[in-house]
Amino acid sequence: MTATEHSTDITVESHPVESHPVGSHRVDGRDARWRAHREERRAQLTEDAIRAIRQHGAQVGMDEIAAVAGTSKTVIYRHLGDRLGMYLAVCASVDRLILANFGAALQTSGATHRVRTNNPQAVVVAAIDSYLALVEHDPEVYRFVTRPPQVDVPRDADPVIGLSATIAHRLTELLAVDLRETGRDETFAPILAHGLVGLVRESADRWMTDPDRAPRSVIVAQLAEFAAIGLNGLLHHHEGESQ
Template identity: 75%
Template structure:
């Protein structure tokens, strides 16, 4: 009897855990819709109205405003990383990482990032400029996302450095610098009321970064 009762309790616990997770997803999606509708400065009342519930329910499932922010960021991060990885996987350079010219990789990576910025600007602003919350640096999702993207780029840059005779140990810091360059460029581009088309800025940023990397390799080859 005890074993059977334990199994029933475990089953209820599992169903309740699944229900809570499903509710978190629903509330996060409601928050994203509210951000798109009302802008990055959206209030909890507006999010609750979009979800058709009360702020108390949101706090119960997501915690305080920081918890809501982190849940939104986690959802956006998964989307960015999925699009970023898919974009890189489609490039010839990703399939043949020994290619010295990284331009196709850079175009794919930058375009996947700027696509989100262009298509979801208010969500992007909400994530990168969190309103009314103090985010601990050791759990900052923007830093974590940048590190994940840089790690993927680092593997590809290492192949280019190695092929060009440079120390591939430099790849992680170069990748981190590239991510910072693209992010700051995106921040400036998305706020420009007369911004150039995305395809054009992607080409320009990729060319700038590729010329810098190729020059870095070529200078070493000339000096060797």
């Protein structure tokens, strides 16, 4: 099957200044401008960090990031915090891109509300390809994101786990509809969704370590066929029993 085209340009967005309700303390205009400036500076430094990762690899150092940014480590620490803070900022940018591509892939496959709208394999292809597209385009950034710095990160704050949970939640919504409509127990939808996400993540990690790795389109097709066999059997088995 032909893989869906995806955007792989990581763009860091600055967050708008929050508005304040009537009657609350009004932020001085200079404070608002300074806050906006800090957000813009943080976004720019995050982009610089991503460029440095691409140039120097996943083991990039803060000195190399500062050199690419044309500033000092002190400035980076001021806006992004320590290496963990920089890591989390990069992860947030990558997460937004993966989620945007994932949503676009579901739109393209026609699976905005359910898996069985089209062939389940088309939905699985869209989901898998949206993830592997970034892995292939930005391998060093992917390695950086999936290998956090040697510091303790609470499980509920781990960006990799958080991204997997977000994608699995979206798949859960799709699967639950189909399980319910085919008379299956929809409470199993989260397990199935997380299983699919885990399959893709582990396969992506293995794929990236293979020096003679197969083309992305081949891996996507094989994984999709493997997963779709299970989905087809699960979603249509009950229908066969009722005939």
